[in-house]
Amino acid sequence: MKWKYSVGLLLFLLIFMTGCSSSDEKETKNTEAPQQTTEDNRKFETVAASPKQLEQLQGIGYPGNDDGLYIATTDGLKIYRDNKWFENTTKNHNYYGFSAVSDGFYTSGMKANASKDNHAALGVSKSTDKGATIQPVSLSGKEAFQFLSAGYKTETLYLIQQEDSNELAQGVYISNDGGKSWDPLALNGMDANTLGMIAPHPEDNEIMAMATRSGIYLSEDSGESMELISDPVMVTALAFSNDTLFYSSVENEKIKLNKLDLESRKIEEIDIPFLKYDNPITFITVNQNSEQTVAFSTYLSDVYETTDLGESWSLLLSNGRIE
Numbered sequence: 472m473k474w475k476y477s478v479g480l481l482l483f484l485l486i487f488m489t490g491c492s493s494s495d496e497k498e499t500k501n502t503e504a505p506q507q508t509t510e511d512n513r514k515f516e517t518v519a520a521s522p523k524q525l526e527q528l529q530g531i532g533y534p535g536n537d538d539g540l541y542i543a544t545t546d547g548l549k550i551y552r553d554n555k556w557f558e559n560t561t562k563n564h565n566y567y568g569f570s571a572v573s574d575g576f577y578t579s580g581m582k583a584n585a586s587k588d589n590h591a592a593l594g595v596s597k598s599t600d601k602g603a604t605i606q607p608v609s610l611s612g613k614e615a616f617q618f619l620s621a622g623y624k625t626e627t628l629y630l631i632q633q634e635d636s637n638e639l640a641q642g643v644y645i646s647n648d649g650g651k652s653w654d655p656l657a658l659n660g661m662d663a664n665t666l667g668m669i670a671p672h673p674e675d676n677e678i679m680a681m682a683t684r685s686g687i688y689l690s691e692d693s694g695e696s697m698e699l700i701s702d703p704v705m706v707t708a709l710a711f712s713n714d715t716l717f718y719s720s721v722e723n724e725k726i727k728l729n730k731l732d733l734e735s736r737k738i739e740e741i742d743i744p745f746l747k748y749d750n751p752i753t754f755i756t757v758n759q760n761s762e763q764t765v766a767f768s769t770y771l772s773d774v775y776e777t778t779d780l781g782e783s784w785s786l787l788l789s790n791g792r793i794e
Contacts (some may be wrong), residue, residue: 479570502520510680511563515603520549520556525791528768530578533758535616536622537601540665540756540766540787543578545570548602548735549793551719551774553662556793562602564593568619571756572626578589579616595628595650609650613638623759627693629656631666645670645694656694663688670709670716673759680731682706682715687718687731700736708757712762717741719752719767728767728781741781747772 482503523546528545539552547563569577582591588614596605618631628646630653632639643666644653662684670679681688681697684705688697699720703772709718716731726746729736746752750771758764766776772791775784 487689504524515562516560517550517557517601518560520558520793521792525549525764525772525788525793528753528772528774528788528791529565529567529570529580529755531754531756531766531774533567533756533760533764534571534574534576534601534764535573535760536575536599539697540774541569541571541576542756542768542774542788543567543580546752547583547772551787556788562605564605566593568595568616568630570619571623571759571761573624575601577619577621577626577628579614579619581615595630601774604723609646609653610638610642618669618670620671622671622676625674625676626669627679628669629669629679629694631669631670643694647693657696658688658690658694659696661688661697662699667706668708672711672712672713674713678711680709681717687716689716699738700731701738707751708753708755708767710757710765712757715762717755717757717765718764719755721751722742724748726741728752728755743767743781744775744784744786 479643480603485652500611503610513602526545528544532541534541541548541568545565547559549558564580564583566580568576570577577595577597580593592612592615594610596611597607598605598606607648617631620629631643632641635641639653643658645656646653663685665684669687670680677691677693679690679694684697685703685710687701687706689700691699705721707719707721709716711733716733718729720727720729727741728741729738730741746769750769752767753770764778766774768774774788776787777784
């Protein structure tokens with residue numbers, strides 16, 4: 472079945488987040504031990520981030536092989552650890568479709584300082600060494616996916632192909648073999664005219680949820696059938712813990728963060744700092760090693776984190792500015 476849904480109508484904020492890489496010069500200080508030498512003879516190091524204005528935040532997550540919060544941007548990865556921001560000296564690609572997993576992260580995007588006609592697309596790629604190497608998994612040099620996600624422990628991969636290409640027809644796909652093959656999803660029961668972010672369950676490879684303009688659709692059979700499990704409201708971001716689905720909705724011009732119990736289907740609102748209507752939540756992530764820790768980013772490049780499941784929040788980044 473060929474889907475004609477408008478992905479961009481739901482998450483216009485994500486469509487805008489594929490701009491050019493930042494041209495800011497990097498300062499290197501407080502370096503950690505070098506991990507590898509890159510092809511241009513620069514050492515890969517994680518260093519204290521220099522003051523800068525981040526253009527766009529394009530994904531967040533807690534990789535299981537690190538204790539930091541990773542932010543995917545047009546200018547590489549930014550890492551919040553020990554109350555400080557860090558960045559890498561190389562591999563500063565335009566990352567999107569970022570998804571943390573137990574041994575690292577999956578990502579898509581475009582290589583740094585490369586044009587679209589020279590095989591610059593990352594396709595589906597993976598890193599298990601905190602970004603020092605970005606290993607091609609699937610469709611490298613051919614495709615770049617804004618809507619890519621992976622199960623934290625299962626590594627079940629989902630992606631949305633927004634337009635027909637030589638590689639994949641427009642539609643929603645799943646891979647259970649590490650990206651070697653992609654199967655289209657049936658999405659039976661889906662009654663929405665938009666598609667949005669996909670959240671795979673961290674441990675159950677048959678459970679996934681999708682954000683739409685008309686609510687959350689849940690599947691317990693890997694996307695074969697879908698069930699509406701929320702009110703018909705615009706949902707902009709979502710993420711699973713083991714037994715809870717966290718999601719953000721826009722209701723009556725109010726930005727909300729909610730949690731849905733997977734067993735009872737009970738929904739509770741979580742208190743968050745006030746967000747203006749033009750600053751919706753774009754990404755949510757749960758630290759799978761400490762499920763009391765949840766973070767989210769916003770359209771205007773704010774990042775908030777709680778370590779007590781919403782009892783208190785810390786503002787880690789304001790308007791994308793690293794001081």
